[in-house]
Amino acid sequence: MAIVGVGHAIVDLFVEAEAEFLAALGLEPGTMVLADLEATAEMLDHLSVVQATSGGSAANTMVGIASLGSEATLIGTVAKDAFGERYVADLGAAGVRFATLGDDDAPGQTGHCVVIVTPGGQRTMLTHLGASSGVGGVIDALIAETQAEIVYFEGYVLDSPGAAQALAKLIALGDSSRRIALSLSDRNVVERRRDQIWQILKSGGISILLCNEAEACELTGTSQAADAASLLSAVVAEGAITLGADGALVFAGNQIEYVAALESAVTDTTGAGDLFAAGYLVATEKGRSIYERGLLGCICAAEVVSHFGARPEVNLAEMARLKGL
Numbered sequence: 242m243a244i245v246g247v248g249h250a251i252v253d254l255f256v257e258a259e260a261e262f263l264a265a266l267g268l269e270p271g272t273m274v275l276a277d278l279e280a281t282a283e284m285l286d287h288l289s290v291v292q293a294t295s296g297g298s299a300a301n302t303m304v305g306i307a308s309l310g311s312e313a314t315l316i317g318t319v320a321k322d323a324f325g326e327r328y329v330a331d332l333g334a335a336g337v338r339f340a341t342l343g344d345d346d347a348p349g350q351t352g353h354c355v356v357i358v359t360p361g362g363q364r365t366m367l368t369h370l371g372a373s374s375g376v377g378g379v380i381d382a383l384i385a386e387t388q389a390e391i392v393y394f395e396g397y398v399l400d401s402p403g404a405a406q407a408l409a410k411l412i413a414l415g416d417s418s419r420r421i422a423l424s425l426s427d428r429n430v431v432e433r434r435r436d437q438i439w440q441i442l443k444s445g446g447i448s449i450l451l452c453n454e455a456e457a458c459e460l461t462g463t464s465q466a467a468d469a470a471s472l473l474s475a476v477v478a479e480g481a482i483t484l485g486a487d488g489a490l491v492f493a494g495n496q497i498e499y500v501a502a503l504e505s506a507v508t509d510t511t512g513a514g515d516l517f518a519a520g521y522l523v524a525t526e527k528g529r530s531i532y533e534r535g536l537l538g539c540i541c542a543a544e545v546v547s548h549f550g551a552r553p554e555v556n557l558a559e560m561a562r563l564k565g566l
Contacts, residue, residue, distance in 0.1 A: 243312040244522055245387050247380055247404075248299025248395040249373035250317030250339075252324045252353040253551060255511070256288035260359045270359065271455075271510075273366040273427040275400065281369045284355050292550055295331035296354070297373065298395040298426055301512045301551045305519025305541055307336035308557040311526060314338040316383045320372035324351035335552070340383045362507040362546060370400070377403030384411060391449075391522055392419060396426030399434045405441070412446025420525075422449035424518055425456040435460060442476040449525065450480035451518050457482045466490050470497050481535050483517050483542070485510075491535035500535035503543035512551025516541040519557070524566065537566050 263270055303313040315332060318341050319325035328351060332339045352373035357365045376398055384392060384407075392411065398404040412421060423441070425431055431438065438460060441447060450473055452460070457469035466482045470492045473480060479493035488502035520537035529537070540560055544553050 243314050243387060243389045244303070244306050244391045244393060244526060245314045245316060245384065245389040246299035246303045246393045246395070247316045247376065247398055249297045249352055249370060249376060249397050249401070250295075250300065250315070250319045250328055251297035251368065251373055252328060252351060253294050253296035253356050253511070254285065254290050254353055255292040255294075255356045255358060255550065256285075256290055258288060258357050258359060263357065263359065263365055268357075268365050268367070270363050270365050272429050273368055273397070274429065276367045276369055278350070278369050278371070281353065281355050281367055284367055288355075288357070294550055294552060295328040296551050297352070298397055298424065298515050299393060300332065300337070301515035302393065302395075302518045302522070303337045304332070304335045304552050305516045305557060306523055308553050309519060309523040309541070309561060310558040311523050314340055314387060314389070316340045316376065316380060318372050318375040318379060319351045320349060322351055324353065325372070340387070341379060356511055358509050358511065358549070362510045364509060364511040374401045377401040377407055380404065380407035381410065389419060390526055391422055393422040393518070393522060394424070396424050396430045396434075396438075399430065399437060405437055408441060409444070412441070412444055415446075420448035421446055422451065422522060423447050424514070425450070425452035425460065428455045428459050431456050431459045442473075445476070447476075448478050449522070450477040451514070451521060452480070453483045453485070453514055467497065479531060481517070481521055481538060483514055483538075485513075488539055489517065489535045491531050493531045496531060498532050498535070500532060500539055502539050505543040505547045507546045509549045510546050512545045513542045515551060516545040516553065520561075529566070533566060536564070537561055540564055540566070
């Protein structure tokens with residue numbers, strides 16, 4: 242059965258800069274800020290692109306899932322431009338099916354994100370959604386066409402018109418054969434959409450919640466990941482809170498377990514949460530224990546932070562096999 246991701250189809254443009262550059266722009270390190278086309282163009286006038294890839298949070302997760310040997314599909318929208326054509330081709334080359342209605346009237350240009358990587362591997366993102374913001378209008382039709390055991394929503398899509406309503410409609414269907422997973426994506430998303438996220442979680446339709454410590458604490462109003470996990474386990478069946486270099490907490494019911502991170506030289510943290518999600522979801526699909534789900538997530542995250550970019554550079558299925566997963 243396929244794992245289907247729903248997310249913003251974004252071309253990632255990686256640049257390098259010093260921390261002082263972010264401070265001068267008033268950007269908080271490690272966050273994502275929505276921007277207009279003029280703002281991203283001005284940024285690129287001052288910085289050179291080191292790498293360009295077809296990304297977006299859910300897309301990165303789907304690429305990881307494909308590398309782990311599972312069937313992956315991404316639901317998203319792109320414009321009919323050079324970036325859009327490249328996007329679809331890149332995903333196909335990575336083994337991911339791209340599902341879209343192909344709207345000729347997709348707004349603006351294909352979405353893109355300037356990923357600013359500072360010394361130490363921290364990434365800060367300036368995102369112009371462009372055509373990707375149209376994903377909310379295609380979710381219903383495309384999910385109806387898929388046979389998926391797990392449907393995974395990146396939190397970023399809550400910024401797209403109609404996306405939250407489509408998610409609520411999917412939850413209301415109450416399909417017991419299909420699990421719905423949600424990531425929180427970014428602390429700024431939680432700040433913008435806190436009430437909406439709680440409404441979704443309290444509906445009882447989210448089976449899996451994935452987030453990092455900052456997002457979890459922001460949502461729950463706590464200061465410790467363990468406290469956040471206790472509160473979140475009351476509204477979702479299972480999930481994980483990633484702790485960066487310290488690993489992750491996984492929870493299911495009253496069970497909370499710590500999973501240690503794998504040692505890795507950190508070059509760029511872009512995609513760490515996305516690839517953790519890939520490992521977690523594939524282990525879930527395979528019926529692994531809650532601990533093993535977190536472990537496979539940590540294995541995938543360790544690989545992606547060891548190099549530049551948000552895509553794995555080795556076969557993750559082979560890595561998993563060597564670790565007994």
